[in-house]
Amino acid sequence: MVVYPELHLCGATGTPQQRREQLEAAAEPIDGPRHQHLSRIARNLGVWLLPGTVCERGEDGHLYNTAPVYSPEGERVVAYRKCFPWRPYEPYQPGDRFEVFEVPGIGRVGLAICYDIWFPEMVRQLAWLGAEVIINQVATTTCDRAQEQILVQANAIFNQVYMVSANSAAPAGEGQSLIVDPEGRIRARMSGATPGILTDVLNLEEVERVRTFGTAGLNRMWSQFRDDDPVLELPMYEGRIDPRKWRGKR
Structure with missing residues (x-):
């Protein structure tokens, strides 16, 4: 599974008005030309592809910050719209549903975008829907990345799930991507904002073990x-x- 950060393909900079104009220019319907290219890439490489969120032009004309997921066959299996835009700074319409998807023979994955994880209801609901891993695609450019990393660990502990937080690196973001296990331990992380590739192999049976025997062998929420x-x-x-x-x- 290959995961890119939030707005990896259509980031925006400058004043709020300039950002809005750039996003308006980049916006496409979810089934537009960009979808065709991403589908082809996933199929040609034979990978699960999370290409970073895209600026979607909804059927209602609104902008949505949307995370598509492509299977190794090139099928878009889900497209999650960010439920909690970072207001007042982001111009998106909020999504109205949680999204999880099944990786056959492996497990279930939930999607959260950046600011979503500041709302504990988000990851709790995804975990309730059966997610064992939460992919959090992020474009944090601000000094609160330090607090955000704590939230990644906290959400893992609260819900006994893996958390994968992929943040944009410099010059677009603060980097410091990390992967956290169901007991809140950091398995892998990027230091600083330097661009790089973070890899790991997750044993999803660990989720059931922690939920059965408890976090630190104690807590079975x-x-x-x-x-x-x-x-x-x-x-x-x-x-x-x-x-x-x-x-x-x-």
Whole structure:
């Protein structure tokens, strides 16, 4: 699986107005010419390709920050629209759904784009949908990359999933990409903003081991509830935690 950072193919610089103009010029429908090229690349190389997010022109005319995923056969298996644009700095319309995809014979992968992981509901929902790995494509150009790396570890710990955070390197971003295991340990990382390639081999059976025996051999959050526990109301969401549904789609 080959993963590129957020807006790798159509980054924008300058003032907010200049950025908006550049993104408007780069925007295409999701099935436009760019899709054809990316599909061909994935098929020719025989790889799972996450080419970085693209600026999508939606059917409604709005701009979306969208992460397409291509299979080794060149099929676009999913296209996730960023749910939490970095406001007020980004001009995108928010997406309205979470996306996971299956790698046959391997496991399930969830998608999050940059600022998404600052909202704990995001990765929790992806984990509930069965994701064992969360790919977080990032274009952080600001000094908060330090805090963002902590959030990558925290999301891994909270949800007992692998987190892969691929950030743009210099001169476009702050770099410091990292891969974190389901107990929050950093497996691999790039130091500084120097461009480079980060590689790893993930054993997804580790996710089930951690969830079965607990983080640090102790904490089993996905086994917290019993079926006869009371429903926990969540007034903020006008929703609830139902103990009978807590373990999710695994």
